[in-house]
Amino acid sequence: MRRISFLPVFFTVLTIAFVVAAAVRIHSYSAGAGTSQATTSRIDAVTQSPEPRGTQPSIGDASIPSTDTIVDAGSGSSETAADQRRIAEREQRYNELLKSSPQAAPGSPAAAAVQQQRQPQVMVQPAPQAPKPAPAPSLLSRIGNAIARAVNGSPGSGPMTSAQQPSSPGKSESASNADHPREKESPKDPNSDTAPPTIAAVLFDPPLVHDGEETTLIITAADDISGVRTISGNVVSPSGALQGFALQKEGETGRFLARIMIPKDAAEGLWHINYLNLTDNASNSVTLSYAQGMMPASASFRVQSSRSDTTPPQLKAVWLDRQQMKAGEKNSIFIQADDDKSGVNLVSGVFISPSKFARVGFGCRNQGDTNQWTCEIMPPGNVDCGDWQLEQVQLQDKANNMAAVRSDNPMIGNVKLNITSDGCDSHPPIVQQVVVDSIRVSAPGTVNVTVQATDDSSGVSSISGHFVYTGPMPQGGQPPRLYFSCRPTGEAPATTWTGPLPIPDKAAKGIWRLGALQVLDKANNLKLYGQNEPVVASVQFMVQ
Numbered sequence: 001m002r003r004i005s006f007l008p009v010f011f012t013v014l015t016i017a018f019v020v021a022a023a024v025r026i027h028s029y030s031a032g033a034g035t036s037q038a039t040t041s042r043i044d045a046v047t048q049s050p051e052p053r054g055t056q057p058s059i060g061d062a063s064i065p066s067t068d069t070i071v072d073a074g075s076g077s078s079e080t081a082a083d084q085r086r087i088a089e090r091e092q093r094y095n096e097l098l099k100s101s102p103q104a105a106p107g108s109p110a111a112a113a114v115q116q117q118r119q120p121q122v123m124v125q126p127a128p129q130a131p132k133p134a135p136a137p138s139l140l141s142r143i144g145n146a147i148a149r150a151v152n153g154s155p156g157s158g159p160m161t162s163a164q165q166p167s168s169p170g171k172s173e174s175a176s177n178a179d180h181p182r183e184k185e186s187p188k189d190p191n192s193d194t195a196p197p198t199i200a201a202v203l204f205d206p207p208l209v210h211d212g213e214e215t216t217l218i219i220t221a222a223d224d225i226s227g228v229r230t231i232s233g234n235v236v237s238p239s240g241a242l243q244g245f246a247l248q249k250e251g252e253t254g255r256f257l258a259r260i261m262i263p264k265d266a267a268e269g270l271w272h273i274n275y276l277n278l279t280d281n282a283s284n285s286v287t288l289s290y291a292q293g294m295m296p297a298s299a300s301f302r303v304q305s306s307r308s309d310t311t312p313p314q315l316k317a318v319w320l321d322r323q324q325m326k327a328g329e330k331n332s333i334f335i336q337a338d339d340d341k342s343g344v345n346l347v348s349g350v351f352i353s354p355s356k357f358a359r360v361g362f363g364c365r366n367q368g369d370t371n372q373w374t375c376e377i378m379p380p381g382n383v384d385c386g387d388w389q390l391e392q393v394q395l396q397d398k399a400n401n402m403a404a405v406r407s408d409n410p411m412i413g414n415v416k417l418n419i420t421s422d423g424c425d426s427h428p429p430i431v432q433q434v435v436v437d438s439i440r441v442s443a444p445g446t447v448n449v450t451v452q453a454t455d456d457s458s459g460v461s462s463i464s465g466h467f468v469y470t471g472p473m474p475q476g477g478q479p480p481r482l483y484f485s486c487r488p489t490g491e492a493p494a495t496t497w498t499g500p501l502p503i504p505d506k507a508a509k510g511i512w513r514l515g516a517l518q519v520l521d522k523a524n525n526l527k528l529y530g531q532n533e534p535v536v537a538s539v540q541f542m543v544q
Helices: 006-047 081-099 109-118 139-152 171-179
Strands: 198-205 208-210 214-222 228-236 242-246 255-261 269-280 285-289 300-304 314-320 324-326 331-338 344-352 359-366 372-377 386-397 402-406 416-420 430-436 445-454 460-469 481-489 496-503 510-521 526-530 540-543
Touching: 198 269, 214 228, 214 269, 228 255, 242 255, 314 386, 314 402, 331 344, 331 359, 344 372, 430 510, 430 526, 445 460, 445 481, 445 510, 460 496
Parallel strands: 208 300, 324 416
Antiparallel strands: 198 214, 214 255, 228 242, 228 269, 269 285, 269 300, 314 331, 331 372, 344 359, 344 386, 359 372, 386 402, 386 416, 430 445, 445 496, 460 481, 460 510, 481 496, 510 526, 510 540
């Protein structure tokens, strides 16, 4: 018996099923379209029917049925007698309500509104369009999908949903850029300098020197607006010895030079710049530190020494000529100190008052070739009375190695000087008020600062301070400062002090605030008012 092949039978059955399904779908579309057309015709007929004569009711009357309820969901042929009777009753009630509404007075706003309402107003709203159905796959596509499902077991291919659709390349990136537009940098004001100078090159010439010789520090620096004003700093030896320098500009070039003399018996090894401070003519400054990695490798030189001294002097003894004295008189302090190689070069120290507000310093001189140094001290009149404590002694050898011996050392802590005076002034001056004569100034210009201060005994000796810029600064920049000092006005003891504050050309535009105020009386009592002190906090001006 002849066997019937599977595929022809399968294709025949699948074709018959497809034709039947298509016929049913077409018939359903036709029936739905007819019903929709009949419904639309019925609604249009009710909506566009002539309105009854008479005045329309007020808008918002809840007792009037809406015409939206007169909708026949079926075709005209299926309408029953009960339905027609119900529709006729609703229309009759609607007409009676219209005839019973109150008449508006002629010429009144209400009559005008009623007349406007009588005009036929038909609001036609487009019917929402149904989404177009996806095209049905062809017979060959269905056969192929069926074969693929039978062979591979994979899901059939159908219309891809939005979750399955691949995203367009770069779409999310462009949306992100639209949400976060790039901020445009505002153009820099050529008359407002807020950036400190920058360095382009640092080198020592020669980079190798012997002790007792000198090398030249060469720095190439520039400033964007106002120009470089000063460059200073210090170099440090392997032993920690410091030596300061200040550079001078070389003509009209951007180079700055400083000669650095290497002391005899200086520490051997690599010396480098410890810190470097650059300030421009608008008082912007920046400090570059070796410890913070801000120095290039060329900011160093090497020293060769025949007798390298790396040890600072050592303190041996301290004593007073007299342990009691009166202010205004002289007294002597004796200090013994030794150094292993180069020898002691400088000795100095300071006493602090019992109230801790005043200090008196002293310098020493050497007695021949011995290790003994003699220091003279003469406290001013009216100083604080009581025991003044020796606060510290500073020692430096000829190779610039330094040591500071403080009061935690018994040789320092045990030295006390008892001082008596007529005034016994133990308190610093008190500032009552600080004002500026202008709150707005153009650069270059001048702001005059006036300070009202009093002192309880000896009188005010000096007043000085600085203003600091509070506006935005470039990254790494330090807010510029402007310094001033005041002089007394009127007869002593003066309570009013004034001083000019020069505003340099190209000074940063914005708010400048009083950063600190220092007042000193004639008994060396010192008071520092910070920017958070009430008398200082509100003092400011604007450079415009």
